[in-house]
Amino acid sequence: xxxxxxxxxxxxxxxxxxxxxxxxxxxxxxxxxxxxxxxxxxxxxxxxxxxxxxxxxxxxxxxxxxxxxxxxxxxxxxxxxxxxxxxxxxxxxxxxxxxxxxxxxxxxxxxxxxxxxxxxxxxxxxxxxxxxxxxxxxxxxxxxxxxxxxxxxxxxxxxxxxxxxxxxxxxxxxxxxxxxxxxxxxxxxxxxxxxxxxxxxxxxxxxxxxxxxxxxxxxxxxxxxxxxxxxxxxxxxxxxxxxxxxxxxxxxxxxxxxxxxxxxxxxxxxxxxxxxxxxxxxxxxxxxxxxxxxxxxxxxxxxxxxxxxxxxxxxxxxxxxxxxxxxxxxxxxxxxxxxxxxxxxxxxxxxxxxxxxxxxxxxxxxxxxxxxxxxxxxxxxxxxxxxxxxxxxxxxxxxxxxxxxxxx
Amino acid sequence: xxxxxxxxxxxxxxxxxxxxxxxxxxxxxxxxxxxxxxxxxxxxxxxxxxxxxxxxxxxxxxxxxxxxxxxxxxxxxxxxxxxxxxxxxxxxxxxxxxxxxxxxxxxxxxxxxxxxxxxxxxxxxxxxxxxxxxxxxxxxxxxxxxxxxxxxxxxxxxxxxxxxxxxxxxxxxxxxxxxxxxxxxxxxxxxxxxxxxxxxxxxxxxxxxxxxxxxxxxxxxxxxxxxxxxxxxxxxxxxxxxxxxxxxxxxxxxxxxxxxxxxxxxxxxxxxxxxxxxxxxxxxxxxxxxxxxxxxxxxxxxxxxxxxxxxxxxxxxxxxxxxxxxxxxxxxxxxxxxxxxxxxxxxxxxxxxxxxxxxxxxxxxxxxxxxxxxxxxxxxxxxxxxxxxxxxxxxxxxxxxxxxxxxx
Numbered sequence: 047x048x049x050x051x052x053x054x055x056x057x058x059x060x061x062x063x064x065x066x067x068x069x070x071x072x073x074x075x076x077x078x079x080x081x082x083x084x085x086x087x088x089x090x091x092x093x094x095x096x097x098x099x100x101x102x103x104x105x106x107x108x109x110x111x112x113x114x115x116x117x118x119x120x121x122x123x124x125x126x127x128x129x130x131x132x133x134x135x136x137x138x139x140x141x142x143x144x145x146x147x148x149x150x151x152x153x154x155x156x157x158x159x160x161x162x163x164x165x166x167x168x169x170x171x172x173x174x175x176x177x178x179x180x181x182x183x184x185x186x187x188x189x190x191x192x193x194x195x196x197x198x199x200x201x202x203x204x205x206x207x208x209x210x211x212x213x214x215x216x217x218x219x220x221x222x223x224x225x226x227x228x229x230x231x232x233x234x235x236x237x238x239x240x241x242x243x244x245x246x247x248x249x250x251x252x253x254x255x256x257x258x259x260x261x262x263x264x265x266x267x268x269x270x271x272x273x274x275x276x277x278x279x280x281x282x283x284x285x286x287x288x289x290x291x292x293x294x295x296x297x298x299x300x301x302x303x304x305x306x307x308x309x310x311x312x313x314x315x316x317x318x319x320x321x322x323x324x325x326x327x328x329x330x331x332x333x334x335x336x337x338x339x340x341x342x343x344x345x346x347x348x349x350x351x352x353x354x355x356x357x358x359x360x361x362x363x364x365x366x367x368x369x370x371x372x373x374x375x376x377x378x379x380x381x382x383x384x385x386x387x388x389x390x391x392x393x394x395x396x397x398x399x400x401x402x403x404x405x406x407x408x409x410x411x412x413x414x415x416x417x418x419x420x421x422x423x424x425x426x427x428x429x430x431x432x433x434x435x436x437x438x439x440x441x442x443x444x445x446x447x448x449x450x451x452x453x454x
Numbered sequence: 455x456x457x458x459x460x461x462x463x464x465x466x467x468x469x470x471x472x473x474x475x476x477x478x479x480x481x482x483x484x485x486x487x488x489x490x491x492x493x494x495x496x497x498x499x500x501x502x503x504x505x506x507x508x509x510x511x512x513x514x515x516x517x518x519x520x521x522x523x524x525x526x527x528x529x530x531x532x533x534x535x536x537x538x539x540x541x542x543x544x545x546x547x548x549x550x551x552x553x554x555x556x557x558x559x560x561x562x563x564x565x566x567x568x569x570x571x572x573x574x575x576x577x578x579x580x581x582x583x584x585x586x587x588x589x590x591x592x593x594x595x596x597x598x599x600x601x602x603x604x605x606x607x608x609x610x611x612x613x614x615x616x617x618x619x620x621x622x623x624x625x626x627x628x629x630x631x632x633x634x635x636x637x638x639x640x641x642x643x644x645x646x647x648x649x650x651x652x653x654x655x656x657x658x659x660x661x662x663x664x665x666x667x668x669x670x671x672x673x674x675x676x677x678x679x680x681x682x683x684x685x686x687x688x689x690x691x692x693x694x695x696x697x698x699x700x701x702x703x704x705x706x707x708x709x710x711x712x713x714x715x716x717x718x719x720x721x722x723x724x725x726x727x728x729x730x731x732x733x734x735x736x737x738x739x740x741x742x743x744x745x746x747x748x749x750x751x752x753x754x755x756x757x758x759x760x761x762x763x764x765x766x767x768x769x770x771x772x773x774x775x776x777x778x779x780x781x782x783x784x785x786x787x788x789x790x791x792x793x794x795x796x797x798x799x800x801x802x803x804x805x806x807x808x809x810x811x812x813x814x815x816x817x818x819x820x821x822x823x824x825x826x827x828x829x830x831x832x833x834x835x836x837x838x839x840x841x842x843x844x845x846x847x848x849x850x851x852x853x854x855x856x857x858x859x860x861x862x
Contacts, residue, residue: 113849394819400849426839
């Protein structure tokens with residue numbers, strides 16, 4: 047893969063083309079008996095997608111590899127052309143991005159939650175009696191005020207839902223991953239945080255900082271009857287990814303409403319836009335910033351939410367809403383437009399799945415597969431076949447005439 | 455591939471699901487002018503397969519890689535999820551398994567045949583005048599009686615068809631592969647057996663044992679006018695494969711009539727069932743042992759035999775017989791059912807071929823590709839696309855909900 051990546055880089059040349067990746071979160075679904083053998087995409091009325099399909103190439107993509115169900119991070123990285131097995135993102139980092147924290151190179155992030163410790167230091171309740179988000183926010187504010195810095199490391203807090211929060215450690219020489227302090231069940235003592243790779247100097251420093259952090263946090267929380275301890279999981283450094291611009295020679299913009307997708311874009315060096323309120327505003331921002339960027343990642347969230355909840359009608363409606371807004375995007379038609387999911391979230395599965403998501407690729411050079419609709423079933427018949435998602439960006443580059451001829 | 459394998463292993467968790475791999479040997483075929491552009495699978499009447507197809511995903515699989523025609527070993531290993539290029543099985547081992555010899559770790563197996571040597575020790579007839587199987591069996595019994603052991607190595611004989619037999623060497627410190635003593639044409643002297651890898655200590659010991667074996671065999675056979683010598687080929691150690699249970703956390707059973715397929719199952723640690731007499735009895739044994747295992751490999755032989763003989767009608771009939779027995783299997787429907795071949799054996803080719811075999815995958819989570827029959831041509835339209843056979847087990851695991859989510 048490394049050498050093929052190198053070849054792609056060698057062949058890449060900038061052009062003036064505009065490329066758009068439109069991701070309908072969790073788009074792919076299953077045709078099952080229950081819904082008359084229709085998927086939400088098949089059941090939906092999608093006149094604008096249908097029009098586009100006429101002049102497009104279709105196919106399906108494995109998000110990672112056959113049978114593998116990706117989390118949001120690996121699913122999205124694959125679409126950005128980064129092999130998700132080669133470039134893995136720690137859970138703490140995903141959580142931090144999801145709560146809207148901008149991570150800098152070298153940052154170490156941990157998922158954390160408040161817990162209840164008994165007099166002997168045993169975890170009697172991993173969720174601190176499921177304290178509510180307000181309580182959690184107050185405790186985070188308290189910690190934030192009293193633990194701003196440990197040695198040469200800044201400490202940043204962000205509260206989440208219920209008992210959950212995130213801690214980011216920022217400063218020189220830190221690295222991960224570290225083992226969890228969360229014992230993952232009640233009745234045990236808090237785990238020792240250790241480097242996952244024994245010879246990692248940065249992880250050793252991180253262990254020392256986290257020990258001091260824990261000591262200070264315990265003394266600050268001592269007066270809280272429920273939430274008197276902190277457990278940490280998925281402690282990992284922000285991965286050092288080659289930027290999108292380095293890899294593809296594309297100035298890229300992430301137009302996402304949910305902070306996680308803004309954050310995933312930032313991880314590969316995309317600029318993020320703020321103040322977006324829904325798919326139409328995202329499309330309008332594309333129009334407004336058309337000259338500033340070459341590549342626009344537009345993330346639509348609702349298909350994924352309703353798929354994960356198993357709500358067929360709502361997922362179908364979310365697709366129809368997207369379709370209705372599509373003319374805004376197409377009013378300034380990008381040279382290359384790819385429409386797909388970051389993974390499938392079939393209503394039947396009520397969560398992410400391994401099923402290949404359908405993909406539509408439209409450009410003056412995409413050709414037409416002469417299919418009249420964009421669905422899972424028609425995508426099976428397309429000229430793109432079934433391929434790994436990490437190649438989508440290369441097909442987009444080719445359609446943008448950005449990849450020169452290989453060899454003579 | 456290694457690291458992807460590692461990822462699959464990390465994600466694997468046991469469930470209570472039952473998985474069945476039903477292999478119709480040499481199933482895939484070609485639609486040619488001679489038979490009205492129908493394959494045997496298309497020409498056959500298969501009401502039960504048709505029913506199943508309605509709720510299944512279809513695709514085609516390369517047994518190894520595009521254009522590669524596999525022997526029985528690589529074809530089957532691929533279906534078991536072992537990369538056939540990484541895990542190679544010596545011919546002596548395949549021959550021993552095919553004759554029903556159970557091989558233990560460390561065993562060294564050789565294909566052998568009786569030959570005629572002239573007074574100068576030159577091979578005058580590599581096949582010893584094509585002696586019949588009875589003659590061969592008598593000679594093997596004679597050798598077996600007089601060569602039970604050489605140093606600390608047990609010697610085991612099993613006669614085959616005509617002049618062919620197998621010798622297994624069992625004891626400490628043996629390894630292969632070794633070069634052939636068979637000169638592969640008449641008029642030459644018997645070849646020197648040597649280690650293929652010069653620095654392999656186990657192979658050096660094996661060479662010494664085989665020299666002693668040859669000396670003793672020659673003196674025992676001296677009185678036979680036709681068969682007074684032994685030639686060996688494909689001398690190889692039983693490969694040390696990670697077991698099916700280690701790799702997939704599945705207790706596996708091989709329900710095969712032919713000893714080779716029982717043996718291939720044993721190589722990956724499957725339990726074998728004996729006393730099976732045909733596909734219906736294999737299906738019944740599945741029902742009877744349903745609780746004992748998680749994965750059942752069921753091998754149906756006749757499609758392969760008739761394909762290799764170019765008998766279109768007989769192959770079609772064999773498919774219809776299988777279809778007629780299918781309700782027995784489906785009376786206790788497995789959670790995941792895959793139906794495919796181990797390779798194609800098109801009537802036109804009269805032997806194994808490289809053409810991708812069709813595959814049907816049925817589970818509550820397979821979705822429906824809305825195809826009404828399971829054939830080579832409909833499989834081209836399926837959501838599974840064309841993929842390498844080694845991924846089938848991973849798709850089966852995913853459909854059994856045995857693979858956790860990758861990343862957050």
